[in-house]
Structures are given as C-alpha cells and as structure tokens.
Amino acid sequence: MAAEPSPVMCIEEENLFVQLTHDRLDIPSIMARVKSPKAGAVVLFAGTTRDSFADKPVVHLAYSAYAPLALRTMQSIARDVKGKHSLTAIAMVHRLGVCPVGEESILIAVSSPHRLAAWRAGEQALEECKERVEVWKLEEFGGSEGAVWRANRDGQAGARVEDTMGDVGGQR
Amino acid sequence: MSTPKAPAGHFTLLYFASATSFTRKQHDFFAAPLPLAKLYNAIEEKYPGIKAKVLESSALTVNLDYVDVEEEVQKGDGGLVIQAGDEVAIIPPVSSG
16 A cells, blocks of 8 residues: 655645655556546546657656645646536646656546546646646756756757756856 | 745745756855845846846746746836745746656
8 A cells, every 4th residue: 555645745635636756656546536436437647758859769757846836736737627627536646756768757637427528637637737837857868968958838949958057166 | 845944034046957957056045135126137146147048938936926027127116025035936947747
C-alpha cells in the first residue's frame, strides 16, 4: 500500500486530488481515486518520457516545480474541468526529479457517468496543465548537447542551459 | 521544498529553470521595500544580461499571485511595492507533462 502523500505536496477536496511527488507514479492508486459506482467511464492519460526530442536522443528528463503555486494551479484546473464537464471525480499527479525514459511523468484520471465527458475532460485537463502549471522540464541530451530547459508554449524551442548561464564574476 | 526565510528588511526572490541556470542560484534576498517597477533593474545590476536572456520572456509572481510588471511600471509611484517578507518568483515559460 502506498504511503500517505506528504501534505504540502498534495491538495485533496471532495472527488478532486492533485499531487506532486518524487516517487514513481502509481497508476492503480490514481484510478482508485476516481472510480465510483456513479461513473461508467474512467479515462486515464499517462505522459511518459520519450527517448528522443527532434531526433536527438534524450538521456532523461528532470522536472522541477514552484510547488505551492503549481499545486494551486493544478487545483484550479481540476476544479474548472470537473465543473465544466460535470465529472464524478478528477485526479492529477505530476512527478518531480529525474524521470527515466519510458516512465510516467504525469497522470490525469477523470471519471464521469458517460464516456464523452470523460474523453473531453481528460484532454482539456492535460492541455491546461501543459500551458499553465509551474513545472519545468530539463531535457538532458548528454555529451556536447548539454541540457535544455523546454518551453511548452507556442511550440517554442527551449533555452540551452549554456546559453542562459550568465557571466558570473568573469567565470563560466 | 520549503522557502528560505528572508532576513529582516528583505524579501525573497525565487529562481526557476533558466533563471536558476543564469544566476546559478535557487534564490536571493533583496532589501525591502522595493517598488516592483525597480525590480528588474535591481536584478540586472546583479546579473548583467538576465533581463534579455530570462526576465523578458518570464512571468513574475508576488506571494503566489501573478503581477503584470509592465502595468506596475506604468503606474509609477502608484505601483506595487514589494515588502519585507514577500515571496517573489521569476516564472520562465513552463513545461509540465
């Protein structure tokens, strides 16, 4: 049985749960949070780390967050999506720290009486998370490529860590 | 994940993503009170080039609320003033999921 989530890293309301965690994401656990005799449809989205970005091999992704704000934003999105689609329940969990290739970085689970609302809600929840949640992805390519802070918006190219490093006291 | 506590008469400025790469830090303390309109220049003085490389494409929060820096600059003396104990954060373009 998974340990209780640390209080400062999750927000729980009636039929709504959002969490940030450094642990591997737990699919059966998030499904259990949204399943209900009232809900005939459960939709789960799992985002996983791919082994490449624009044909460049990725060693791993590392996620960092402004935790109190990210949680607040996830809560706001969850409330909004739950209300708009009249969901039975919604749960969203984002992983922090290193996320190896093939492992899940985000889970979104929604449940509703019928399937149309569940499909739509799941999609909307993910798109809004990607646009707004205060979490940042550092893509580690390894070798001379270095690392890149990815930006979701407008399909923008990321900022290479080397390029963003300031000239601190003449040293690099 | 706990926020560093600013010494008396200071506020905390949190750095994330490209801001942490640029400054090589997670946070700084700055003297308060400081009008928000003067914040970017204060950061630029400490880290030359950060405005162009990071700040101009980032958002800003004060005590977990987003603030429109441009708007506060326009207000001149009537603009937001950062107080001692406040938590200010530089929010570069996000990339969750």
